[in-house]
Amino acid sequence: QQQVKQSPQSLIVQKGGISIINCAYENTAFDYFPWYQQFPGKGPALLIAIRPDVSEKKEGRFTISFNKSAKQFSLHIMDSQPGDSATYFCAASPGSNDYKLSFGAGTTVTVRA
Amino acid sequence: DTGVSQDPRHKITKRGQNVTFRCDPISEHNRLYWYRQTLGQGPEFLTYFQNEAQLEKSRLLSDRFSAERPKGSFSTLEIQRTEQGDSAMYLCASSLAGGRGYTFGSGTRLTVV
Numbered sequence: 001q002q003q004v005k006q007s008p009q010s011l012i013v014q015k016g017g018i019s020i021i022n023c024a025y026e027n028t029a030f031d032y033f034p035w036y037q038q039f040p041g042k043g044p045a046l047l048i049a050i051r052p053d054v055s056e057k058k059e060g061r062f063t064i065s066f067n068k069s070a071k072q073f074s075l076h077i078m079d080s081q082p083g084d085s086a087t088y089f090c091a092a093s094p095g096s097n098d099y100k101l102s103f104g105a106g107t108t109v110t111v112r113a
Numbered sequence: 114d115t116g117v118s119q120d121p122r123h124k125i126t127k128r129g130q131n132v133t134f135r136c137d138p139i140s141e142h143n144r145l146y147w148y149r150q151t152l153g154q155g156p157e158f159l160t161y162f163q164n165e166a167q168l169e170k171s172r173l174l175s176d177r178f179s180a181e182r183p184k185g186s187f188s189t190l191e192i193q194r195t196e197q198g199d200s201a202m203y204l205c206a207s208s209l210a211g212g213r214g215y216t217f218g219s220g221t222r223l224t225v226v
Contacts, residue, residue: 006155032213043117043204043217044156089155099213100146100169103155 003027004092006104014112019077021107023090026071030092034101035064035075038087047088048075080111117218119205125224126195133191134221138207145188146215147180148204149173156204162188163210195225 006023013019023033031052036044050057050064050073057064063076077084087108091101118137126132138145143164148156159178160170164185174180177195182188192199202222206215 004155034214036217041219043206043219045217046214049214091155093213099144099208100158100161101148101156101215103157106153106155 002105003030003102004090004104006090006107008107009105010108010110012110012112013080015080015082017080017111019075019080019084019109019111021075021088021090021109022072023074023104024070024072025092025102027092027094027102028071029094030102031095032093032099033064033066033073034091035062036089036091036103038089038106044089077109080109082111082113085109085111117205117207117216119203119218119221121221122219123222123224125226128195128197128225130195131191131193132195132223133189134203134205134223136188136190136205136218138187138205139216140186141209142207142212142216143185143210144208144212145182146206146208147188147190148206148217150202150204150220151200159190192223195223197225199223200225 034049035047037047038044048059061078066073087106090104120135146161147159150156162182177193180190202220204220206217
């Protein structure tokens with residue numbers, strides 16, 4: 001049973017546009033929510049992460065929005081560039097020294113020039 | 114130290130054969146994780162080590178799978194009597210104990226024919 005549900009499965013955006021990926025979780029023990037970026041043939045790379053005590057975190061063109069009451073979080077990629085074309089995974093892990101990650105199924109983002 | 118190294122990058126094996134993969138984590142990282150990723154899915158947790166101790170194994174890890182980290186440095190993952198369903202990308206990641214962000218390797222892609 002997938003503990004983190006991710007949508008959409010894929011999206012296409014024009015260069016300069018905004019990509020939005022959504023994730024939802026049920027396990028209230030989760031207290032760390034990272035996003036990973038994966039290019040073909042490579043392992044996932046940590047992009048940005050948030051904890052539930054903040055509602056938004058921004059790093060460059062990437063922003064995580066977090067809604068604790070709805071148990072949802074999302075990734076916004078502003079001013080999308082062709083180099084952002086990749087698969088993005090949301091994930092979550094509980095605290096208490098348990099750091100194994102539960103991943104969403106992934107979203108393939110294609111940025112058209 | 115340039116990151117997490119995995120060897121081999123690709124492995125094709127016949128059903129029923131045994132295979133072994135190696136992971137060299139970032140040298141100062143004492144936690145090491147193994148994940149499995151099938152096509153179109155997010156990585157799934159298999160097992161993790163803190164130093165040389167294997168602290169948790171997923172139910173996904175059947176008796177045919179065994180992992181070791183003998184001196185708390187590199188780790189090996191062995192699959193005995195491979196089956197076609199074992200075909201996947203096997204990812205290794207490392208972190209500091211207490212560190213929430215993992216560094217993943219590029220993975221070993223296993224194809225069982």
